Amino acid sequence: MRQVWLRLRVLGRMGFDGIALPFPKAALTQHRATEGAANIGQACVRFRLGVVDAQHRYGSCGAPEARCEAIASTARSLGTPFVIAGLRTARVRVRASRWRRLSLGMAVGQLLLGLGCRGVAEPSGPIGLTIAAGGGGRDTVLARLATPLVVQYRDASGRARSGVTVRIECVSVGAYGPRVILGLGENAEPSGSVVTDTTDAEGQVTGRVGFGQSAGVGWVRATAPALGLSDSTSYVVLPGTVARLTLAPADTAVYVARTVTLRGRTFDKWGNERQDALEWSATAEIVEMGASGQIRGLRIGRAMARASLGAMSDSVGVSVVPSGVIAAMFFPIAVGDAQYFVMFNTDGTGMRRIDVGADCAHGLQWSPTGDRLLFGRNPLPGICFTQRLYTATLAGTVAKIRPDTAPLAGEFWPRMTADGQWVYFSGRPGHQNGEIWRVRANGADPERVGPAADFYDLDQHPSPSPTGAEVVYASTRAPDWGIELRVINTTTRLIRDLGITGMSPSWSPQGGLIVFLRNDRYYVVGTDGSGERGLVDSRYSAGMPDPASWSPDGRWIVVVTPDAGGYAPLYGKLALVEVETGLILPLGWTAQLTYPSWRPTP
Template identity: 25%
Template structure:
């Protein structure tokens, strides 16, 4: 019943969105003639280096709109309301929510004008932030994306649930209410399927969970430990680690379970697989000294990734643009988020933390930080500028294992 409803929503929404876009690019009085109603906006912004922090002034925004814009812009390398702004985003004086973006470098040039007619205040602010990001950073914004993660609720209870929230930690919703240990969430927003490990039956089993209907089914409940499900970018194949043959090895199955294929044949344990964005390769931790390895999804020899500067690598996440693999470097009890070029090379230490997951635009990472003893916090890292923002999820307890919906 619910699934029928959601299908109807998804079919009709493109029409709504198209209409919304048309009205948002409607001309404002002060705009240049180039911004005619039925033409796409042509934004001319002088190139900004990817790694430059961009100072931007927000004028005329307050309350929720301000906080959303502040957050969304900060996690893609803007610095809001600092000194010497390069850009200014000015609220509309009248006629609803929107903004006019000015390039302040070498004179004040108007580069963008938007008005939004539908959606909640938060939705519209996210949409405006996305438009600013697209205009200045030349990458898609992440304001409308979601993350999946687990929380120990309350902290210290040893009971975990899977949650979904907006990428900025707002609107968290429980996906499970099982009061047991769950872990390793993975999901595919296109197919609407989530996968995770649940101990509900007393054993770590991999479960498929239809996020539209709430229906769950079993993927792998072999004796031993079934862990690390990772759904392929096309949503058709699931990578995972199974100990069914004794040692913990990398397997693939179909998205609904079955058709199990073993991909690794090592004496070491394999841990925490992730997919290349093209779906042709899998990155997995292996080795006596745990390091990242690649294996073709169709099988073949496992190849060690060259990783200068790393010594204990787990929890890889492959950027959707294919260029980087983020991972956790462990040194004793210290954890750092590193990236390495997907073809191997020098590792770059980004921030203290663990378990990174890339945003759909391959710029921002969501990761876990250990703070003050047993507390865990989810944070966002803008990789090129290294700006960090914590997600406001402390009321849910200790939240970990974030995964972005790419």
């Protein structure tokens, strides 16, 4: 009978290099066994027709205590005497008196199980370098884990080896240092991120594990550098007890029947963020507060929202605002920072930046159609006394309103009439004076409207009435050198004095009121100079105050108020003011914005 030899390479603890197994060719053909598994010691050997490689997988294919009985039972059923010889030779001859319908996989498996029963000792543990105990802990920052960290080394035969250098290190660093700290020895106090020692007689290095100040997942890696072996484990470092509660944004706005969500965050004393359930409350009748920090506007007004956790709490302001679109100029703090325009909805949504090369820009205003911006700026970088008038589209396309050939050294504080026909501005024929001029929106027909200026006469901040028949402006022509509000008739050129000290006037779209500034405070007065009353403080203007801008319905103005932050009061924040009631609705996200203008169209 022809025999077919299968060569089996066994890698492991058996002490031999290979086994050649002869089987009847008929058995191979009949049973078509293609793969199987068997145990050699505790090593699971997986094989197929042809060459069989032992896998160093220390976990048996069957229960070890059942192996010899399985072999005996198989031998009895087959009537097969097993002859095993020369464990340290390259071949073992096996003769079978007869074969039954048993798969080749089972036959080889039982044979190899027989080899496993030839007095070979079970390994006492996994080979290589392993973290045997103390890994995978979970506790809060600065905790000390009760279970020691044990790193173990066993050689290929499964025996413990002493004298092997082992390095244990934390490889996860958080915002406040290593997440895991280590100590060498079972009773050591963890104090560092790296420890090194050699294995003892049991093949082990023992250390203690503690946690640092940074919450998160901390990884610890053990290596045997000389052997190129490593193992790792992770720990979960939880935040400490709550120490701080904050709400964001610090100030926000919302429309009636719309919602905005506040973010409540809690932290431990080291700044690690926690996950705590907060209690929410807010000013009744103005906003409605949800359990998850969601605020719904009920009516226009100013509300306070609060989040609490035990004795801790934080609160933020919420403005329920009228609808509208604001344009403003960003006022840079640092030298060299760029100026630019922004536009946004009054609830803070839709923020958009418009770059127009705004160096020394001022006097921002919407066109009546709401599709362009009007402003003054210097034509050359760094020269702030030769401003010219420009328009810009919302895409940032800039155009000069009138040519440089006109006989003026500078053009300031442009304001367009409600019909879009004329642009009034302060024209400067000399270095320190100013006159009221106008030019058509297309740059044609420039003309002086007000009286000619002497060397120190300064007429500035013109604002036309809704019909364009009159223009209010601020003038230094008063006998006491003060700044007074005057009104000029654009047809007769007659001037009347309102008897009001102030600057930066702005005529209401309904025509009955004028808002202005005096001593860094906004006031409102009738067009005949009567009924003056204060509204709200402005930022420190350094002689260049920000004119108020009216809402299209004439009920509200947008102004620049002092900022309570680090740059107060020079760099302000915008606020909406209801002119009739004096209600102030801060827009908390608008720091460093100046020259606000309310778009006249919805």
